[in-house]
């Protein structure tokens with residue numbers, strides 16, 4: 001065998017997973033198709049990742065949190081949901097100390113490029129982790145004895161366990177015969193940073209307008225990340241705008257709530273496709289991160305679930321090592337899949353149903369959308385449940 005664990009994909013999930021084995025005797029290889037410079041210095045990609053308290057703990061344990069500059073960890077104090085043109089909001093306040101939430105925030109926001117850099121720096125300093133960049137995996141196979149990958153340059157590598165961390169449209173998941181549910185929302189999301197006159201109060205907002213949605217992620221008090229989703233047939237209405245026109249459009253959508261706005265970053269777009277693998281393992285292989293579950297970003301669960309996936313699987317592997325068991329054994333992988341799916345399935349289907357409901361603009365549904373916000377605001381157990389899901 002060339003190594004114990006072979007990880008396909010050096011994204012934030014694959015690299016954080018590799019870092020878990022720092023103090024073990026396992027030999028880990030990460031295969032990433034992007035060049036080394038991209039891992040060392042990932043470019044800004046418009047994504048601001050809202051992280052739960054649980055994710056912060058995991059990242060702290062892995063040393064990743066400490067690698068992000070303190071002034072680039074943004075406080076998410078509370079969150080509000082708006083429907084249509086109404087000013088009425090469903091409000092998720094910061095957890096009160098009386099309820100054991102000894103914190104001044106609902107969660108934190110860190111830019112994706114900072115998470116990627118932190119994950120790379122942590123994995124790169126592990127003596128037992130090798131990161132191979134600049135060449136992609138062409139084929140992944142596995143049998144009862146070993147997992148095997150063929151690289152695009154023809155080289156073949158074998159391992160006791162293969163991990164697919166190659167994103168939601170994972171090629172290797174397909175090659176290993178693991179099927180997945182996919183949901184194409186037929187929409188595109190545009191993300192960019194703005195500076196503005198009026199304070200955002202460190203409050204995240206999700207505005208379900210008619211035809212479009214706009215999410216606001218507070219960074220600094222006068223700097224906010226805007227996330228506009230729009231149906232693909234109208235995506236040009238956003239992509240055709242220059243920065244000045246885009247800022248005006250955001251001001252208009254917000255009815256001036258943040259005052260005069262200015263776009264201060266590059267604009268990035270992503271297709272909205274949700275993916276949930278039917279199971280998270282196969283013979284001597286497992287899926288983590290977006291390769292297991294690729295969420296709609298509206299509930300900000302994607303990387304939070306990715307961190308949970310690596311936490312569950314890595315702990316099971318380390319336990320197997322301590323007991324002298326095979327790290328690729330089926331019981332272990334099945335246990336991982338079972339444990340993680342208990343959480344991911346309801347969140348994935350719940351999020352998709354919520355998005356469909358709040359983006360349906362037929363007149364009776366508009367009224368129902370409004371009623372849903374009002375009812376949720378007045379049902380503390382329901383609100384607490386949603387809040388708990390948001391904060392982890």
Ligand SMILES: Cc1cc2nc3c(=O)[nH]c(=O)nc-3n(C[C@H](O)[C@H](O)[C@H](O)COP(=O)(O)OP(=O)(O)OC[C@H]3O[C@@H](n4cnc5c(N)ncnc54)[C@H](O)[C@@H]3O)c2cc1C
Pocket residue numbers: 008009010011012013014031032033034046047048049050051112135136137138165166167168171189191270288289290291297300301302303304305306
């Ligand atoms: C607009 C937007 C906002 C988001 N907001 C949030 C949020 O607020 N909170 C949250 O928790 N999540 C959020 N997410 C989700 C989060 O960004 C993802 O869950 C996370 O980045 C996935 O990490 P990953 O490592 O699984 O996949 P990726 O980051 O996609 O990494 C996969 C890696 O695999 C490599 N690769 C692919 N194929 C191969 C191959 N054949 N050979 C070798 N390498 C390969 C790729 O080059 C890449 O580096 C958001 C996503 C978007 C799009």
